[in-house]
Amino acid sequence: MRTLVRTLTPAVALLLLTGCTDGGTGVHGKPGSAGVRDPLFRGLGNGGYDVQHYALTLAYDPDTNHLKGTAEITARATQDLSAFNLDLHGLKVDGATVDGKEAAANRAGDELTLRPHRDIDKGKTFRTVVSYSGEPQTIIDEDEEKSKEGWLETEGGALAVGEPSGSMAWFPSNNHPSDKATYDITVTVPEGPLRVISNGELMKKVTTGGRTTYAWKSRQPMASYLAMLAIGEYRPTESRTSSGVPVLTVVDPAVGTKHAQLIAQVPEIVEWGELNFGPYPFSSAGVIVVPNDDLGYALETQTKPVIPVKELPDSLVHEIAHQWFGNSVTPRSWKDMWLNEGFAVYAEWIWHEDFDATPAKQSFEAAFADDKNWAFPPADPPSAAKVSDDPVYYRGAMVLHKIRQAVGEKPFFEIVKGWATEHRHSNASTADFTAYVEKKSGKDLTELWDTWLYGKDKPDTP
Numbered sequence: 001m002r003t004l005v006r007t008l009t010p011a012v013a014l015l016l017l018t019g020c021t022d023g024g025t026g027v028h029g030k031p032g033s034a035g036v037r038d039p040l041f042r043g044l045g046n047g048g049y050d051v052q053h054y055a056l057t058l059a060y061d062p063d064t065n066h067l068k069g070t071a072e073i074t075a076r077a078t079q080d081l082s083a084f085n086l087d088l089h090g091l092k093v094d095g096a097t098v099d100g101k102e103a104a105a106n107r108a109g110d111e112l113t114l115r116p117h118r119d120i121d122k123g124k125t126f127r128t129v130v131s132y133s134g135e136p137q138t139i140i141d142e143d144e145e146k147s148k149e150g151w152l153e154t155e156g157g158a159l160a161v162g163e164p165s166g167s168m169a170w171f172p173s174n175n176h177p178s179d180k181a182t183y184d185i186t187v188t189v190p191e192g193p194l195r196v197i198s199n200g201e202l203m204k205k206v207t208t209g210g211r212t213t214y215a216w217k218s219r220q221p222m223a224s225y226l227a228m229l230a231i232g233e234y235r236p237t238e239s240r241t242s243s244g245v246p247v248l249t250v251v252d253p254a255v256g257t258k259h260a261q262l263i264a265q266v267p268e269i270v271e272w273g274e275l276n277f278g279p280y281p282f283s284s285a286g287v288i289v290v291p292n293d294d295l296g297y298a299l300e301t302q303t304k305p306v307i308p309v310k311e312l313p314d315s316l317v318h319e320i321a322h323q324w325f326g327n328s329v330t331p332r333s334w335k336d337m338w339l340n341e342g343f344a345v346y347a348e349w350i351w352h353e354d355f356d357a358t359p360a361k362q363s364f365e366a367a368f369a370d371d372k373n374w375a376f377p378p379a380d381p382p383s384a385a386k387v388s389d390d391p392v393y394y395r396g397a398m399v400l401h402k403i404r405q406a407v408g409e410k411p412f413f414e415i416v417k418g419w420a421t422e423h424r425h426s427n428a429s430t431a432d433f434t435a436y437v438e439k440k441s442g443k444d445l446t447e448l449w450d451t452w453l454y455g456k457d458k459p460d461t462p
């Protein structure tokens with residue numbers, strides 16, 4: 001209300017009276033929508049703008065779980081905007097500006113609505129700064145395991161992971177995979193044994209006045225669900241792939257040294273990925289291995305997946321494969337999740353074929369025989385609660401094996417590499433994928449899609 005009064009110039013009042021909302025005065029915007037119509041997660045993401053860059057500057061006190069931050073968000077308006085939303089869960093908004101001028105902030109559930117001082121023209125790049133503070137919260141997912149995400153307090157530190165929605169527990173964002181952006185994540189913690197680990201590369205580490213600041217940079221676009229922050233007494237080890245990609249592996253001391261040899265194989269797994277999927281898509285690689293109590297599942301957080309020790313060794317290949325499939329080529333909507341998980345499981349099958357003398361055909365037949373994989377079609381999860389259920393993973397991988405059988409060995413691997421290359425650093429849908437495979441192979445694969453991708457029923461034979 002206060003903002004409305006402030007912006008009611010005589011010209012505006014006249015426009016309102018005449019019902020004309022586009023008089024070339026710059027006062028013609030509409031609010032951006034409070035969601036992007038994701039078929040599974042209605043509230044996630046926001047309409048009306050496209051984020052280019054997030055600069056997060058955070059300070060964390062592990063003794064009190066208190067987080068204080070500013071998020072500087074550079075975005076381009078995709079419509080004339082009178083107001084727009086960000087997704088934010090919990091925390092207190094202490095203030096917000098758009099292009100340096102105070103913006104009115106309103107909260108309703110996980111929606112933060114900002115009404116800038118004046119409308120933003122379509123096509124214009126604008127800068128929003130949100131200051132916030134409080135105790136970030138853990139989010140419980142709708143899946144059967146009631147998976148925890150968002151902000152997780154750990155022994156002496158914290159771990160932030162965000163698939164599908166948890167990044168809004170620690171910063172405001174356009175929280176949907178369709179809007180990828182680059183990130184600078186700068187975090188200050190008390191001086192001492194704690195380290196801060198995040199996506200991308202460490203740009204600086206400085207200690208002053210009893211506090212240490214770590215600045216991490218993600219140079220390639222990242223979906224918000226892949227943003228990660230880990231604060232703990234981690235042991236880092238640097239290495240490099242033969243192709244020159246810097247690798248940082250990070251291990252929680254509670255994990256011990258039992259898996260050191262396996263973790264040291266990360267550069268070779270990345271090289272194997274390059275052979276099969278094409279050039280590694282990011283300017284660094286790595287992994288964080290954490291105690292089982294910290295996280296119940298592995299997650300492919302960009303450049304450095306988080307892996308609880310019980311998920312080793314299998315998830316190492318799976319999460320590294322996600323760097324191509326999911327992180328570089330990102331689903332357009334949550335319904336397209338099989339493009340992530342199907343490829344990551346199929347990567348495991350190829351790995352077993354290459355190193356464990358288990359042909360992919362054998363993995364395929366085992367997945368085919370398992371009834372829990374047939375609950376629903378991989379390209380059509382029936383609800384948000386089922387987006388990470390077995391059919392998405394194993395029927396997804398079966399689709400890829402059927403393509404391999406249909407097009408033959410060499411064309412199949414050209415398709416896999418071509419798909420990763422063609423959609424590098426962007427978004428793609430299931431329809432984009434089927435069209436790409438048909439174009440590349442020159443084959444009409446309608447029946448394959450109908451049966452394996454969209455079909456409800458299990459075929460009589462594999």
Ligand code: TRP
Pocket residue numbers: 147163164297298299300318319322337341387388
């Ligand atoms: N993507 C994770 C993996 O590598 C699993 C996962 C965790 C997930 N949370 C999710 C998948 C939410 C889909 C949605 O297997």
Ligand code: ZN
Pocket residue numbers: 300318322340341344
């Ligand atoms: Zn996965």
